[in-house]
Amino acid sequence: MIFMIYFIATIKSIETSTQVCNGPLGMISGEIRDWQITASSTLWDTDCHEKHARLYQSGDRAWCARHKSDSEWLQIDLGIAAKISGVLTQGRANKEEYVMSFMVSYSTDAFRWQYLVDRYGNQKIFSANTDSYSVRHNYFDEPILARFIKFHPIQWQSHPSLRVEIIGCQECKQYLGLPPYGKISASTSWPYRRHASCQPEDGYLMSNKGWCSRKRYS
Template sequence: MTESFGVNVKWITFILIYQLLTYRTLSASVENKPLQECYMGMKSGEIPDNSITATSMYNPYHAPQFARLDAPGTSNHGAWSSLTNNTSEWLQIDLGSNKALAGLVTQGRPTHPQWVVSYTVSCGNTVTDLVSLAKDGKPLVFKGNWDRNTKVYNRFPAVMFCRYIRIHPKTSYDWISLRVELVSADCFASVNPFI
C-alpha cells in the first residue's frame, strides 16, 4: 500500500531520506561551506615550517613541519613524531597574530600504526601565558584518533583567541605521531560540523 489516509508513503519516505542526507551534509559543512574552507593554513602550507615547533622530534624525518593534515607519507616521514612517548611532549603552532580558533582536525602517522588517542590544548598570546582549555577547573581532554588516516574533528567549547596553540598528547597508540589542522572560528554560526 503506497497511500494511507490520503498521504503517499513513498513521498514521505523520500522527504525523510532527503532531510537525513541534508542534515549529514550540513553536519560536515558550515553555512554550506566545506569544512576545508575553514582550515587555517597547516595543510596548505600558509603557516610556515618555522612556525611549527615541538618539545622534541624522533628524527629529522619526523620534525614538527611534517605535522600538516593530509601530509603524504613515505617510509621515512609523514607526521610529527616525538622523541619520547610521554605526556611532557607537545606540538606548538604560531599563527603570527591573535586569531579566533574553533577547533582542531587531527590524523595519525600515514605509514605506520601510530597516533594520538587523547590530548589537551593550551593557547595564549605569548608562550609564557598559555592557558589550558578547561572544564570545571580541569584540563579538557579531547578524543583523538583511532587509526592512521581518519580525520577526527574536535570543536572547542568556546572560541579561543590566541597566537600560540599547543597540543599536549596524553595517550597514544604505539607512539606519539600527529598531523593537524586548525579550524577558524570565523566560519561558524549555528551549524556544528564536529563529532
C-alpha cells in the same frame, strides 16, 4: 513584531559568524610556514620533523615526539591572533602511530599559557584518533582567542605522532584598504618629484614609488 525581527536577525548573524569562523588556518595550505611549527622534541627520523605535522602529509610524514611521554607537545604559531573554534588531527600514516587523546593549551604571547577546561574547570582531555589515517574533528565548547596553540598528547598507539589543522578565523588578517590616490598627507615632502615619486600620495604599500621627507634629520 519588532522584537521578533531583531531576534531572528541576531540568530542569523550568529549562524553566519559561526560558518565564517570554521575555516582551516593554514597548516594544509602551507600559509603557516615551517618555522612557525615547533615541538618539545622530535624523533631522529627525517619524516618526523615538526614541519611534517600538517594534515594530509603524504607517506610516513608526521610530527613524532622523541619520547613516549605526556610531557611532549607540538606548538603552532598562527602569526597573528585568531578566533579558534576547533582542531583536526591525524596519526602517522603507514606506521600505525596515532594519538588517542590530548589536551590543548593556548596563548597570545607565548609566555602566559592556559589550558582549555571543561565545565567543571578541569583541564579538558579531547578524544582523538582510532587509526593513523582518519581525520578526527574536535570543536571547542566556546571559541578561544589565541596566536599560539599547543597539542599535548596524553595517550597514543605505538608512538605519539600527529598531523594537525586548526579551525577558526583571523579577522585582522586582511589589509585595511589601500587609500585612494590623494588621500595621504605628510608633515613635509620633497618640493619636486624624483622619478615621478616622493609625494605623500606615493607612500602606500605595493606602490612602485614612495614618500620622501623634505628634511634629512628628525
